[in-house]
Amino acid sequence: MIARRVLSPGNQPFCIAFTIAVLGSSALINAPRSAAHTLDGPSFHDTMAATRERLINVCGTEKLAAMSLDELTAQLTADERHLLGTTFINFHISKPAWVHVVIPTVKKGDPFWLNNRGFIRGEGRWNVSSIEYETWSRQFSPGHVGLGLPSLSGIPENYAVVITPAEKNGPEPEVSELYPGHLRLGKVALKERLYVDSERRLSKAPDEFIGRTLILTQRSMRDKGKLYREFRLSPYPSSTKPDNILLTWTDEPDTTQTIRWRTNAATTRGALALAEGKSSPIKIGRAQKIAATTEEFVTNDIANDPVIHLHTVRLTGLKPDTTYTYTIGDDTDAGWIKPVEFTTAPGRPKTFSFIYLGDAQNGFLEWGRMMKDAVKQRPDAAFVIMAGDLVTRGNERDDWDDLFHNATGLFDRRPIVPVIGNHEYQGEKPLLYQRFFAVRDNGPKNIDPGRAYSFEYGNALVIVLDSNKNIPEQAGWLEQQLRDTKALWKFVSYHHPAYASRSGRSYPDINKHWVPIFDRYHVDLALQGHDHAYLRTYPMNAGRRVGKPAGGTIYLITVSGTKLYEQEKHDYTEVGFTKVPTWQILDIKIEDRTLLYRAYGVDGKLRDEFVIEK
Template identity: 25%
Template sequence: MRWVLSALLLGFCATTLAQEARRPEPNTRVPKGVARYTPSGFPDRIVASPAQDASTGFSAAWRTDTRVSAPQLEIVVAGDSPDMGEPRRIEATSRPLKTENGEAHHHRADVDGLQPDTLYAWRVQGDRTWSAWHHTRTAAAATAPLTLLYFGDTQNKNVSLTTRVVREAMRAAPEARLALFAGDLVSGGDGEDDNEWGEWFEANEVLPTSLVVAPAPGNHEYFEEFEDTPQERRVLGAHWPVTFALPGNGVAQARRTTYWFDYQDVRVVVIDGTSALDLGTAKAQAAWLDQALASNPHRWSIVLTHQPFFSPREGRDNVLLRQHLLPVIRKRKVDLVLQGHDHVYGRLKHEAPTPVFVVSVTGAKQYRLSEEARKTMRPVAEDTQLFQVLRFDGPRLRYEARTATGRLYDAFDLVDGGAAGKQLVEHAEGRIEERTCTRAETLKGRADRCWE
């Protein structure tokens, strides 16, 4: 009898623990009242971003506490000896930011005059200390092969569930030099903005200093000021301008959130869908985009944006993007339009080989596909965390979407035939079956989502 009671008790405990494990997970792992990401004299949140010409420079951003107000960046050609020679020192600029974790100083250093295709070691200064030495290689010649990574929204539960995708991406493409993020890096708006940014950097581990990072702003990088009043408006969050050191060549009406840069044989142009849709800048962004693409001397072009031109989620229709910006994208024969926002996967089926419109998601939040998306996109996916690897090699671009476990989900080549134009070649071999959401509702009881 005692044995039976013990077995029943163990079974009850196991069931209770299983039920506990299925409760909705909080957006960050930081318990209430715990200071996990307080700034200190040790530099953190270190991230490199491309200069307008990524072959000769990059910029770095980092954070410390307020004791550090005039830091420097040191850089030297990387060598095999710990004695790499006398580094060049570059003065940084600093801006304060007060958050739930206290007041911090965010720093920016712009590095120019570098040699193409050269591995540099660099570090940033804190309070009587320095960061580790990081390695970043400048862009090579246009004819050299290039690998880059593209991530959809990370947004929620970054340390818990984005970490594994980033690690898998870096295993799949250890030669990658550039990472594109399609907005909504964090969720924001819940009083934990700084914790969320801390988790984004923790989840990405060495990626922001091993590669150069180019993000697009998402709607969650904004917040609603005067919410539920006649004066309600979108305002860019305080973290965005100081977290990344981005090129300052954007359109005047959205200077801090639009930019472009050249990386080998690719021009990447980042537009701000939130500003276009909610702040009336679509027309101005279209004119600026036209100029940025018209002057492109390279074989390939990418437009990176958050909100999709063709939404795969039910109830979303970004008309202003199609009205003002889509004609420019088609006129200038953009190759890829990389997007996020809708938390599913979808590649638009189209008669023309380019532009290729892709929506993807990296993070934990998962929505459901619309019936229209199932008719007009292929492949599509629900309930799937993904990353994308893009490999450029002369006249051929290879695109692969892979799941969080590294399985191949989508693949195609774009092949430049010169006067004959570019052709899309599908690669179906090795792809797993299309994935759909099998849950009736989320753990919070929402039937309009698959996971949250």
């Protein structure tokens, strides 16, 4: 084996890589074969595993985390490029043919094998949902065709493959011997699928491809070639002191409070000291002390902070409508942090307020500044509803570290009511969302715990739904919650809008399965996200505008982060504007049975306001 020095694009040594012989006793060629792999040579998965292991051994995780995409690509050996560029999808064609890779708009040089193997970018554009695809094409001779990984850096969707005759009016080639086994053959057609495991439909395609042979791929495989940012650096790594403090409810809000926080692995135990009333500094010797449950949480992709501890205390038997002071630490004299306060929910109807936020997702520094202004303006807000897409990369912990750091002073003093958005589902399951947020386990029994839940606060019912999956399965539980409550005010929160701010972004399943239930039991407000603009509908019932809130539900879409979209005017739009992050405060007044809603922009200006009277 011959060692050689690999240079970054700046022509400076970055780390040492070693060539791997295509033939011989290299680690790659002798890697264990996947059980389902039937082709000669290493499988794609074996190649990925061996490449990843080599890069870790040669470069180290912190150097890999700091690399640019170009620098990472330069670290791949010729043999790794060959195998990663030919083994992801395999099939056989009976005649000379054009092979067209239909892929979300390609980043410069990624995936590397398209340019390297002579594929040419076409002019036509495709659309699936709101994502634009492009075509990369190349002629192949009869026989075996192997195509490469979707992307080193990750793309929003996997690619699909279209086969056309080499000659313009020639016969269609037969396509056979598809590998992996989940691939399926179909025909290109509008309103048909590109993926075997997704109901997302093709809404636009170049005319010349309609009716041509399509190889449907697996959407969930879209990140299987990801090596760039496979290792990341947390912008706020953990320490021995508690941080990322989250208040949530796992039971009734008037008598319980759950508190979860983070430390590094050196802090092996946690404790909470609690005193009734406003008591700062808290007297530890006189306070009630509760030992935390401590769990190790390993995220090997965080190069500078791979192992943390999560500490959780569930307080029960609290007094309603009571302020408590607490501090957390490791139960040593020097281990406690500065005390903070929270207040339990009232045990009977009482005037209260809460904050509602749309997608934060990115721009957390600016988001955090806006939230500090919100708390300063409305310190009486009892809790905060976040209607999904709290972060961009829902299963990458560095993104959550950034959000939680900038939420200091917010979620450690008033509970967060989280909602699952599509970005929490990165990688198909909201794994980190479920790990960080301890919420009520009173949702539908036919879906995973914590994805949907409800609680009552004062004279209001709040229902949280998961609009990403299993929409019909949640309908029965949703109806039961609304039918059985005696609450005067009814709020639902979920991520994807029933009435969207742009064409093509409404979700028919929500309108089919949930909206009739909202109508039947008169939900007051639907608190949504997803569209990254501000929209308030007229009161809606059965898909039509009605005159007053007493006759229908008002649907809201808001955004609190810095990712902002355009929107269109619809007949259901009463108020709509763009390019302004906002936060919303809802005041529920008992005496005159009114709800006062106000939306404030990042600049502090009042942007929208309305009143509902009961």
